[in-house]
Amino acid sequence: MPGLPIILDFLHNTILLLALGALYGTIQQYPDTLGRKLTTGFFIGMITVGLIANPWQLAPGVIFDSRSILLSVGGAFFGFIPTLVAAGISALYRLYLSGPGTLPGVLTILASGLLGLALKKYGPGRVYQLSGWVWYAFGFGVQTVVLLLMFTMPTELALPALRNITVPTLIIYPVVTVLLAKLLAAQEAHIRRKLALDTSERQYRELVQQSRVIILQIDREGKVTFINEYGQDFFGYTYEELVGQKVVGTIVPEVDSSGRNLGEMIDTALQTSDPFLENENENQCRDGRRVRIQWKNTPLYDASFEYAGLHCIGHDVTELRRAEAILKSKEQYLQLLLELVPIPLLILEGHREITYANRAFTDLFGYTLTEFSTLADWRLRAFPDEAYRDRVEKNFADAVMQARQAGKPIETQALSVTCQDGSVREVLARYASIEDKEIVVFNDITREREIDRMKSEFIATAAHELRTPLASIKGFAELLLAEKTFVEEQRDEYLTIIYDKSEVLERVIDDLLDISRVEAGRLIHIEKQPCDIRAQIAASVHAYQKEFRQRRLELDWPDQGPREILVDPYKIEQVMENLLSNAVKFSGPDSPIRVRGTFSDQDIRIEVRDEGIGMEKKDLDRIFDKFYRVDSSDTAVPGMGLGMGIVKGILEAHGGHIEVESVPGKGTTVSFSLPLEKDARP
Structure with missing residues (x-):
C-alpha cells in the first residue's frame, strides 16, 4: 500500500506528541521561575525536534509532521518564553535540515507558536477551561494556515504535497489538537485542584493552630x-x-x-x-x-x-x-446611691420612655414607675390641666431649641406638679443628657415658696400689729402735747394707755427677737428662779377670765404635789398667754377652756384644752413653723404666726417639751411639760 508509510509516520508523530502530556504534570510542579520557563521551552523544543526528525516525507526535501500541533497547543498552555525558546530550537533544526520545504517549515513553526500565544491572550477564557469544540476549531484554523504556507514552495512541489496531506491533516490534526489540549487541560485542572487543596489545608491548619480560640x-x-x-x-x-x-x-x-x-x-x-x-x-x-x-x-x-x-x-x-461582675456591682452601687440620694430624679431614654424613678421621686410626688412608662403618661398625671400641660411642653421645646442654638445646657424649668394625692408641689426641673439618655432632677421649692408667701403675709401682719399701738401712742401723745388743761385723772388715763401700748410694742419686738434666736439654733434666753407654778398658772387663767368675762375658763389643779419649781416666770406667763389666746381665738364664746395640771416624779404637765374648730393634720404638722398661720385669709384671726414657735423655744430652753392634739370640729389640746428641779438656784 503506497500510503501506508505516510500513515505510519503520522501515527508515530501522534504518539510522540501525546507523550508531552506525561511531561506537563512534572514540569508544572516546579515554581514558576525564569529557569523553569527556559527549561520547559528547551523540552518542548527537543520534542519538536523529535517530531521533525520523524516526519513523513512527501518528496525529496519536503517533509511534514505534527510540530504545528505541539507548538500551537504549547504556546497556549506554556506562554511566551517557553514558546519562544521551543520555536527557536525547532527553527534552527529545520534550517539545519534545509531543502525546498525549509521556508514553509520555519514559517509553520513561527505561525503555530504565535497562534497559540494569541489564543492564550485573546481566547474566550482560560485555556484549560475551553471546550473541545473551541479546541477543534483552533486546531482546524492552525492546520489551515499551515496548509496555506505550503504555497511558499514551488508550485510543482506544493500541489502534490497538498493532495496527499490536506484531507488527513484537516480531519485528524484538529482531533489530535483536541486530545493534546484536553490532556494538558486535565493535567492543569488536576494541578490547580491539588494546589487549591494544599492551600485550603494549609489555611485550615493555620486557622486551627493560630486562631485565638x-x-x-x-x-x-x-x-x-x-x-x-x-x-x-x-x-x-x-x-x-x-x-x-x-x-x-x-x-x-x-x-x-x-x-x-x-x-x-x-x-x-x-x-x-x-x-x-x-x-x-x-x-x-x-x-x-x-x-x-x-x-x-x-x-x-x-x-x-x-x-x-x-x-x-x-x-x-x-x-x-x-x-461584668464589677460593672454589675458598680451599677448596684449607683442604683443604691440614686435610691438614697434625697433628690428626686427620673431617667429617660430617647426623651420618651421612663426607665428609672428613685425613691425620693416617689416620696415627693407619690408616683411609682409601675404607674407610668412614658413621659407622656406621667405628664397626663402631673399636669392634669390640658392648657397648662401644653404650656409646659411648649416651654420645654423652646428651651431645648435655645440650648442647641447657644450650645448650653437646657434652662431650668419651673413646674407645678400635681401629686398622686392631689396636692401640688412647686419644683424646679433640671435636664442633663448623656448620649440617648436624659436625667431629670427635681428641686422641691414648695416650702421656699410657702415661706416667701408667709414672709409677705408676716410683713403685712407685723406692720399692722406695730401700727395699731403706735397709732394709739402717737394720738394720745399728740393730744397731751396739744392740750395742757387736762385734769390729772384724765392725763393719767392717757398716759396709762400710752404705757400699755408701748408694752404691746415691746412684746412684739421680744417675739421677733425670740424667734430669731430659735431660727439661729440658739435657745431663748431665760432667767430661772423659784416660782409657785400653781399661782403662776392661776394668775394667767384669772387674767384672761377677767379680760373675757363672757368666756368660761376652768382650772383643775391637784392639791398635792410640788408648788415651787425653777422656771422663768415671765416666759411661762408668755407661754400661757399664747396658749390661752389661741384657745379663745379659735373656739366659740359658749365653749369652755380647761386648764389642767398633773405631776410625776420627773416633771409637771400642764394641759390647755378647748372645744373649738380644731385643725387638719396638714396644719398640725406645721403649727410650730415660723410665720405659719392656719388661716391666712383677710377674715382670719389676727396674729403674726410666731406664737407657737416661740412657745416651743421657751419650753425647750427650760428642758421641757410640747405636744398638740387636734380633731377638726371638736377642739385642740396643747400639753407641755416642765422638769422638776430640786435646786432652786436661778
Whole structure:
C-alpha cells in the first residue's frame, strides 16, 4: 500500500506528541521561575525536534509532521518564553535540515507558536477551561494556515504535497489538537485542584493552630482526640499530655466553684449534645487557675454517620465575666446611691420612655414607675390641666431649641406638679443628657415658696400689729402735747394707755427677737428662779377670765404635789398667754377652756384644752413653723404666726417639751411639760 508509510509516520508523530502530556504534570510542579520557563521551552523544543526528525516525507526535501500541533497547543498552555525558546530550537533544526520545504517549515513553526500565544491572550477564557469544540476549531484554523504556507514552495512541489496531506491533516490534526489540549487541560485542572487543596489545608491548619480560640475534639468516652496550639498554651499542657486523656480531671474539674457537677454535665453532653450546643462552664489550667470558657459544640460523626463525639470551640470569658461582675456591682452601687440620694430624679431614654424613678421621686410626688412608662403618661398625671400641660411642653421645646442654638445646657424649668394625692408641689426641673439618655432632677421649692408667701403675709401682719399701738401712742401723745388743761385723772388715763401700748410694742419686738434666736439654733434666753407654778398658772387663767368675762375658763389643779419649781416666770406667763389666746381665738364664746395640771416624779404637765374648730393634720404638722398661720385669709384671726414657735423655744430652753392634739370640729389640746428641779438656784 503506497500510503501506508505516510500513515505510519503520522501515527508515530501522534504518539510522540501525546507523550508531552506525561511531561506537563512534572514540569508544572516546579515554581514558576525564569529557569523553569527556559527549561520547559528547551523540552518542548527537543520534542519538536523529535517530531521533525520523524516526519513523513512527501518528496525529496519536503517533509511534514505534527510540530504545528505541539507548538500551537504549547504556546497556549506554556506562554511566551517557553514558546519562544521551543520555536527557536525547532527553527534552527529545520534550517539545519534545509531543502525546498525549509521556508514553509520555519514559517509553520513561527505561525503555530504565535497562534497559540494569541489564543492564550485573546481566547474566550482560560485555556484549560475551553471546550473541545473551541479546541477543534483552533486546531482546524492552525492546520489551515499551515496548509496555506505550503504555497511558499514551488508550485510543482506544493500541489502534490497538498493532495496527499490536506484531507488527513484537516480531519485528524484538529482531533489530535483536541486530545493534546484536553490532556494538558486535565493535567492543569488536576494541578490547580491539588494546589487549591494544599492551600485550603494549609489555611485550615493555620486557622486551627493560630486562631485565638480553643479548638478541642473529644470522643464519646470523654477523651481528648485533638487540641490546637492555642488551647495547649492556654491550659499549659502539651499535645501529647492531653490527647488520649479524659477531659474531666485535666482541663475540666469534677466540680466547679459553685458546686456544679461538671463530670455529670460532660457525660450528659456526650450522650445527648443538643442541650449543650452552647455552654459556659468553669475550666482549670495545669497551674490550678480556674477560668470561665464559653463553648460552642458541634456533634462529630464517623464514616458510617454514627455519633462519635464533640467538636468544641472555646472562648475565654474570664476577664469579661469579671468585668461584668464589677460593672454589675458598680451599677448596684449607683442604683443604691440614686435610691438614697434625697433628690428626686427620673431617667429617660430617647426623651420618651421612663426607665428609672428613685425613691425620693416617689416620696415627693407619690408616683411609682409601675404607674407610668412614658413621659407622656406621667405628664397626663402631673399636669392634669390640658392648657397648662401644653404650656409646659411648649416651654420645654423652646428651651431645648435655645440650648442647641447657644450650645448650653437646657434652662431650668419651673413646674407645678400635681401629686398622686392631689396636692401640688412647686419644683424646679433640671435636664442633663448623656448620649440617648436624659436625667431629670427635681428641686422641691414648695416650702421656699410657702415661706416667701408667709414672709409677705408676716410683713403685712407685723406692720399692722406695730401700727395699731403706735397709732394709739402717737394720738394720745399728740393730744397731751396739744392740750395742757387736762385734769390729772384724765392725763393719767392717757398716759396709762400710752404705757400699755408701748408694752404691746415691746412684746412684739421680744417675739421677733425670740424667734430669731430659735431660727439661729440658739435657745431663748431665760432667767430661772423659784416660782409657785400653781399661782403662776392661776394668775394667767384669772387674767384672761377677767379680760373675757363672757368666756368660761376652768382650772383643775391637784392639791398635792410640788408648788415651787425653777422656771422663768415671765416666759411661762408668755407661754400661757399664747396658749390661752389661741384657745379663745379659735373656739366659740359658749365653749369652755380647761386648764389642767398633773405631776410625776420627773416633771409637771400642764394641759390647755378647748372645744373649738380644731385643725387638719396638714396644719398640725406645721403649727410650730415660723410665720405659719392656719388661716391666712383677710377674715382670719389676727396674729403674726410666731406664737407657737416661740412657745416651743421657751419650753425647750427650760428642758421641757410640747405636744398638740387636734380633731377638726371638736377642739385642740396643747400639753407641755416642765422638769422638776430640786435646786432652786436661778
